[in-house]
Structure formats: C-alpha cells, structure tokens
Amino acid sequence: MTAFETFHQAQRQRVSDGQCYPLCFDCRSPQPLMIVLWPQLGDFDSLEYAFWLQRESEKIQALHLQVRAVGIGNRQAGQRFCEFTGFPADWLYLDPQAELHQQVGLYPGLRLKLPGLSAAQAAGVNLMLMCAGVGSPGTIKEVLRGYTGDRSAPQLIADEAVIQASPLPPLKGRLFARAGGTGFQRPFELATLRLRNMGEVLSHWQTYVPDASLLTQRGGTFVYGPQRQLLYEHRDRGLLGFAKQMARPLEFLDSLPGLRPRPSPGDPSRV
Numbered sequence: 001m002t003a004f005e006t007f008h009q010a011q012r013q014r015v016s017d018g019q020c021y022p023l024c025f026d027c028r029s030p031q032p033l034m035i036v037l038w039p040q041l042g043d044f045d046s047l048e049y050a051f052w053l054q055r056e057s058e059k060i061q062a063l064h065l066q067v068r069a070v071g072i073g074n075r076q077a078g079q080r081f082c083e084f085t086g087f088p089a090d091w092l093y094l095d096p097q098a099e100l101h102q103q104v105g106l107y108p109g110l111r112l113k114l115p116g117l118s119a120a121q122a123a124g125v126n127l128m129l130m131c132a133g134v135g136s137p138g139t140i141k142e143v144l145r146g147y148t149g150d151r152s153a154p155q156l157i158a159d160e161a162v163i164q165a166s167p168l169p170p171l172k173g174r175l176f177a178r179a180g181g182t183g184f185q186r187p188f189e190l191a192t193l194r195l196r197n198m199g200e201v202l203s204h205w206q207t208y209v210p211d212a213s214l215l216t217q218r219g220g221t222f223v224y225g226p227q228r229q230l231l232y233e234h235r236d237r238g239l240l241g242f243a244k245q246m247a248r249p250l251e252f253l254d255s256l257p258g259l260r261p262r263p264s265p266g267d268p269s270r271v
Helices: 003-009 044-055 057-062 075-085 099-103 119-131 139-148 174-180 189-203 251-255
Strands: 011-014 020-022 033-040 066-072 092-094 220-224 230-235
Touching (some): 003 099, 003 220, 033 044, 044 057, 044 066, 044 075, 044 189, 066 075, 075 092, 119 139, 139 189
Parallel strands (some): 033 066, 066 092
Antiparallel strands (some): 011 020, 011 092, 033 220, 220 230
8 A cells, every 4th residue: 555545535623623634625726735634733844844734834825735744742732732833723633653754664773672661751761862863864064053053044034023031031033143244044033933943842841742752753755746746755864854945844855756836726827
C-alpha cells in the first residue's frame, strides 16, 4: 500500500470540531495536496514547521495547495497548538498513538532500551541524546545555525515586532537589526524564536505532550499533484530536520513539476 492510499483510507479527529473524518474528505480535486505528519505537537519541529506554513501562506494560496497536517496528541493539545501558532484548526488532525507515522514507515527516533525506566522516561532520555546528535544527524549543526545566523535564510523577526521569549524580557525586533543588519537571519534570531516555542511548551507540558512515550517519533512531508501523483517526499531523519533545506523549508514548492501559481477565477490575467 502506498503512503497516499494509507492517507486516503485514514480517519482521524479534526481539531476544529472534534469529529472524525477521512483526511482528504473535503479536499478539492484537481488541486494539489500537501500532507504533513508532525511529531508531538509540542515538538520543536511541529511548532517551527507551522511558523513557516503561516509565513508562506500567500505562496500556498497562490499555488492552490491544500494542506492537511496530522500531529501526535489529543484535541486539547491541538487546540492549544492552533491558538499559539495560528495554524488553521480545520487543517489539523490528530493521531494520539502515531499509527499513521508507523504505517508509512517514518523514523521512530532513537529507541535505546533502558532497563528500569518506564516507556515515557526512556523516551525522555532518548530525546536528550537526540538533542546531542545521537541518532539524529544534522541536529547539532541546525541548533548552532540558530545562534550564529544564516545569510542564506530570510529575516524572521520584523523590526517592529515584540518577541516574548521567557525567561528573557520582551525583545524588540529592531534589536536584531542593530546587532546584525536586516534582510537575512541574524545571530540569535532563530534561537530566540525556538526559545519562545520551548517556553510555551514547558509552560503547558501536560497539554502538549499527553503521551511522552512518543517523544522521539519523527515526521514527514508528502506533496501530491492534481492526479494524486507523488511530487515530493521528505522523511525526517532527526530533530530539527523537517526539511531538506532548513534555511528555507518550503523553497522546494518553487520547483515541483506541475505545481505553478494559477490565477484565481475573475482575475483579469486569467486565460
């Protein structure tokens, strides 16, 4: 069975109304479709991926790309996630036991057997090891990029924005401009956003992580064309590895065959 056949048959609870539906029950054909399987909704990758989807919302709309995300957690976690990130609750479905992740063969993360520990405790230790790069290629490099900055990545915080990243005091966006300039990812800019995400999750840990035994499970991205042919696939290999190019995680959308911006009905440029 292909991944799409698995997705097509799956029914999961939708965050917006709490009802169970097939993932694609309201997807319009022949518009392209992107299905994102996230780790725990309190995971760095899930929160950061949602940030990029919101940031690139105009591009997604121009491509007429339908997005459906499946995260590990319950409805309470999903509601909190959508409230914090602004991700549409109609687009988010829940898989409390990561069954879809397992069915399509996504990386379960480091699973060292640790005698004397519960499944949740062992997962916590394995997650810490993954944060240190064990069984998680590229994580250390990506963590460091958040601190050192990246001139190949766009500016992430507007000059007029105010960022609440506990335990730091409120930070104005222009602080990063003074320290490093504008128009690219400045030193400590991404690290500050990640600190904000971490503060949010730790402050609501029981909400975001109802089952800690699944902490190490990784996600994946699948994009399908109008005829539901596979256009793109990325399977996460570690923490902070939800894209092939983390500097611009959704840049791949610009080069996919058959995925081009289309004028909306009524647009005078429409032929």
